[in-house]
Amino acid sequence: MKVCAMKEVVKRYKEVVALNRFNFEINEGEIVGLLGPNGSGKSTAINCLLGLLSYDEGEVEVFGRRVSPDDMDTKQRIGFVPQDLSFFAELSVIDNIRYFAGLYEQNNVKRDEMVREAIAFVGLEKYTKFAAKKLSGGLKRRLNIACGIAHRPEFVMFDEPTVAVDAQSRNFILEGIKEMNRNGSTVLYTTHYLEEAQELCDRIVIMDEGRNMASGTLEELIDLVDPTEAVHLVLTHPSDAVLKLISNIPGVVDVTEENGKAVILLTPPGHRLSSLLEELKNNEIYYSSLYSELPTLNDVFLKLTGKALRD
Amino acid sequence: MKRFFSHMALNVKMSLKDKSTLFWSFIYPILLLSLMAVAFSGIQSEQKSIAVAVEPGHPYADVLRQIDVLDVKDAEGDEALKLLRDKDVDGIYRADGVLLVRGKGMNETVLSEIGSELKKVGSVYASGRSLDFTRKYVERGDQEQGMLYVTLSASIGMFALYGYFSGISIVHHVQANLSSLAARLSTTPISRLSYVSAGLVSGVAMSSLQTIGLLLYLKWVWKVDYLADPVRTLLLVLTASFFGISIGLFIGASNRWSLKAKVPLGIALMLLLSAASGMMGPGFRLYVENNLPWLNRYNPVNMISRTIYRLNVLGSTKEFTENILIFVVAGLILCIVSIIFMRKRQFKSL
Structure with missing residues (x-):
């Protein structure tokens, strides 16, 4: 079942086209990553899904209904964790979460249970009485998340929740999202950190200049761009003859060498390294060190858009 | 209804936990009023001992004799000058209307102000409608009126409108294009009307408590x-x-200015209206009343300060009902327009 869909959506800010015939959908139970550099239109897409922003063309649906700011039933089923810290700074951690949970659940017993769960979920048990403004940056991020997920939403949208977060809190957040997904929530996660998208998402949508450049699993995306695996060798006796021998090994598509350091490109990635090593041994080609780089989302992004993800 | 009370509790908690709100709402008004009370009560006590010679032909000699702060001695010509030279009086109101003083000082300033006000107000002064610190001589009242009263009532008028800041804060919590918190709240099933109403009720309660607290402080201390x-x-x-x-709701909802613009705008507006009402002294108020009488008639600070003064000092209910009605009707209109501005909608940009 589709949880949300955007069809041919166009959103303009005066002359700037933020969404350019953007197509996108999420199925129930998925964690979908919306990956793109700053300014690619990720937040605009989320804000259209949330009914906050109007759009010029196309269709936006959540749970099969056209998005509307008056649709309380849909709002009841979704959660949103914004990029900016958005809670009541003067209030304590527990008062904030209680207030947000209370917007969805009026039964105090159920609400308090949700609040307890949310606090445990983000690991803020020791800080419940702290004023939100007194928390560290990472803990504020956790509170920001707790306020958005306390009501156990069916569909949660995270808009770059790990920006400016320390490694520990970041891992905590990512693990928490996986846990939510295991508990039945569908997740839309926007980020410009490719490692996060790789680690977390079942499916990734690559976005640039308001367009959906490609989407699929990590493997599907990598297959899209005819990728190679780069094997870096420090040769003991580099020579043209050695390089020629290497270039004739099955799977090798290119070899370059400089100051004894060779880079061998293999295809398909992830399958040829052991046979390469075998062939090197058989041809008595000796090396002092070796490491291999599999293709990443950044390579995919580079090939699709002509620029690196963090440009 | 439960959510309404939850929003109210939120607003009250935020106000009570925000130290800057507490300071500006409760501590600052007390400090300011105390400073004013000290400053102006000092003037009042000095005024009581201002000796002045009044020549018999002075056009307002009779009025001057009735002013408690003046110790009027009837003298003219050389006799008056001798009193001045001998420091028996601080000034001479000459028959030709000229004030003669020995130098510059607090007493001379007060004499000068009284003299110039008498000239400005002229015949209107006789009816006591334009200069508050002389009112007691022409209107019934059981307390002494003076600069202290004018200034304090104008200050109370200003502080009574401090709800402005609650108003803009409420809007910045629900209007998605004004803050990230509002954007977030707009994605929840929150009822805007309920949130705004709760903010309005708690804001009125907090603001009224603050003003009543100030009035009690003035009374007891x-x-x-x-x-x-x-x-x-x-x-x-x-x-x-x-x-x-x-007003806060209206200013908050009618434009996309940031809080950094709306807060100073409110402060500037209130200071201007308070000055026109006499908070900085009677001079500017008198100028406004003489040149822009409509402004002070509908200046909310002046409406409050004038009504408070009339109710409690003069025992008069003049304009009370009219002013109450103006506040209620104008407030309702502003609220309705603001709610229209704040209606749920999708924005072109956030």
């Missing part, structure tokens, strides 16, 4: 009784607070 007619005064304070918040 400075013996200035602005609660002689407590019921009408409370009604005035409640409606004025409602009006103050509704």
